[in-house]
Amino acid sequence: MRLIPLLKDSYYFFKRRFFLILWISLVTYIFYNTYMFYFNGRQFYYIRRILGLGLCISRGTASVINLCCALVLLPLCKKLNQVLYRILSKLWPNLFFFWLERAKSFHMTVAVTLVMFALVHSVSHFVNLWNFSRSYDERMKEINFAKYKNESPFFLLLSQPGLTGVSMLIIILLMGMTSMRVVRRNIYNAFWYTHQLYMLFIALLIVHPLSGVLKEEILDDVESSPITSHEEGWSNSSSIDTHKFISIRSKTWTWMAFPLGCFLIDLVWRISSRNRARVHILEVTHMPGRTLSLTLSCPHSQFMCRMGQYILLQCLDISLLEWHPFTVVKVPTSNSRNFVVWVRVKGDWTEHLERLLLENGANRLSFLVDGAFSSPMEGAAADEVALCVAAGVGITPFVSLLHHMLLKPRTKLPGRIHLLWIVRTEEEITWLADLANDTILQLRDANRPDRLHIEFYVTGTKGNDIKAFKGKEECSATHMVVINEKGKITHALSNNEKSMTDDEKASLLTPNRRRHACTDDEKRNNLNHMKYYEIAKEYPLLGCRLKRGRPHWDRVFGYWVHLYPHKRLNLYCCGTKKLVKSLKNKCKYITSNTKTKITIVHERFS
Incomplete structure (x- = not known):
């Protein structure tokens, strides 16, 4: 009996991580395939004799870097994605919105892979510079990068491939570090300006391998055929004078041609239009x-x-x-x-x-x-039933839906909308109060009152403000009265005791001295003058839809499951990372334990 839940958990884990597993498998295959090609290739025997496994690792990571640099540009082609939207929104809308939803996470996954393999690639080339200097080949001087044996690797680093490689490493590290969530939240300009170096990075990426440092041997058809001889046999199979070498051709253009072309077309299009x-x-x-x-x-x-x-x-x-x-x-x-x-x-x-x-x-x-x-939020306008959850300013993608319902209350799509908005204060509801109130009335007049189900959740209560105000007033109290076990009255001085004079301390014991800085009447007047906004006074239709505290998600999802059994629903969420994670877990639980299937489509804050 325990095996079935375990299999279910494993199934949903692999289903949720399917694309990540697919990406890791693709990267591993490309690296391994390139690594083995340079490890077993007879034409790379002499260069491999100098560099060792550093050649295979550097070339394998280079292939992965080319792949990442090609794919990382695709989510940035906004105009071309817009064209795809117009084509695929009618043919296969779910596929396109899935791509839009995953575009940001796909970009981040590719970028993290790029940073990791760029570091490994750089370390392997630093080792290669050392091997070029230490393992100088006196017989095959043509394949050497160093001019003489034990030449300083620092001078080799000052060459064109060395300087371009170091520059690219610095750029990619800056872009990676400023992309961290903490930096983006606090120093967004650092994130923005470092990412403007991507065009310089692409230019350096194309120029970097053109120096032709790594060389391969030219083999005829007989020599290039697969054999089982050892490498020593290869080296003695022909005369040294017959060996000819050419630079290993760069394949960066083959990787970058199509995505870079799409990106440049999109960039020119956007610049000319904006x-x-x-x-x-x-x-x-x-x-x-x-x-x-x-x-x-x-x-x-x-x-x-x-x-x-x-x-x-x-x-x-x-x-x-x-x-x-x-x-x-x-x-x-x-x-x-x-x-x-x-x-x-x-x-x-x-x-x-x-x-x-x-x-x-x-x-x-x-x-x-x-x-x-x-945006992925566009799908809400085309669903028969749309579940929408927003937090704070995350309500913006759904405001246009209310405008549409207000102007066209009898349209078929969107069908029915369940909108939950989480705010801190009631005053924030005024952003949407007039529009929501008019939309509800318009739908009632059109005999479609069930088309919009809206709820407001206020996490901050006015009771907290009152307590805070009372705390500020009562903090001026100089002492409090305490009755001990024997029934005698004692007093406890406040934290300001050290700053009080002896006369002030003595005056605390006199019965005519007030124990508070202001009278009870003054406190009552101060509290009466404090204004607390209540949405129900101005908008009665919205006041009855307001709830205090955060949503009880078990009840909310239970209501949706009861209302739409055997349905496939989309939950559109725009809010904090914590909210999105919580809703993801709820959707997973509902999908695995009920016959109602709920798919979350989210747009997180940056």
Whole structure:
């Protein structure tokens, strides 16, 4: 009986890690195949005699690096992915959205592999430089990289392949270290600017192997045929004078031609389109939670944007290089040729933008727009039942769905939406309050009230604020009264006892001295003057949908399973990494233990 759960766990583990296992297998095969080719190749006998296994390791890792450099560019081709969306969204939408969802993780997996093999490749070449100097071949001087025996490896490192290799290693290490989550969160500019070195890295990658340091022997058809002789037999099979060598041909171009061509086409396309896509700020709204709502003009009449898509914005007054992604919360229509984005002020770029808006005003600022680009969240607009979970500013991909329902309450798709929004304070709900309230009323008038099921979860309660305020008031208390076991009254001085004079300490024992810095009436007045926003007073329809605390996911998923038995559902989540991980575990549990299958489609915060 215990074997069945174990087999289930193993099945779901391999199913979840299938693509990672497939990637590791592909990388291992390419490395092993190249390694054995140089290990057994007769044409590499003389160069292998000098370098040893360093030749095989360096060439095997070079093949993996070429593969990674080719594949790491594909997720960055945003315009071409947009074209694929228009083609595949009707033919096979699930495949395309799966690629969009996995594009970021695929890029990171390839990048981590690239950094690891770049380190091994560099170490193997450092060893090769030492072997070139130590194992100088007096008989076959043509294949030597050193000019004489025991030449300093440092001078060999100053050559063209050495300098380009070290430069590439420095660039890839900088890109790898600044890609760490801690660095991205705290020093995003370091991550951004180091990643602008990728074009220099690609140029160095192409130039690096052109020096022809490694050489192979030219063999005729008889000599190149498979034989079983030992290497010593190979070396004595012909005269030294008949040996001819050529540089090992670089295969980097064969790996990079197609992806680099796609990337350059995409880059030129984006540059040419975004340079004429200048927009102006029509309206700025400061929302609670230090969030800005920017209403922008459309860059041109051909600008198209779908629900859930995002754009890249560049403010020339802040930076000429930085482009930042923002989800379009209100897409342009035929009646209203403008769109809206929400900007959460968090980081130096958004703080600079907020300061410029306050100092110079919105009329003096202009933006360049790149996009719109496809997102995994687009699938919610095409599902009959869409389960949507958002945290904080992660609500932005789903706002356009509410706008669509408000304007077209009787459309077939999206069918029914279950939207859960987790916020810290009730004031943040005002971002969506007017739109959600109007949408609910519009759906009721259209006799489609069951089309939208929305719930708000407020994790921070006003009770905590009251306790905090009381704590600040009561911290001014100088002592508290305590009754001991004998019934006598004693007192305990506060932490400020050391800073009090003897007269002040004595005055604490007098009955006429108040024990608190302010009277009870003053406290009551202070608490009454404190304002706490309650969404239910202004929006009764939303107040009944508000809950305190975090969602009880067992109940939420149980409700969905009861409501949609034997269904295949998609859960769209935009929030923190912890939230996504929790929902992934719940979806896995529901899928393995019930007849309802739930697939999570997520878009994490950066």
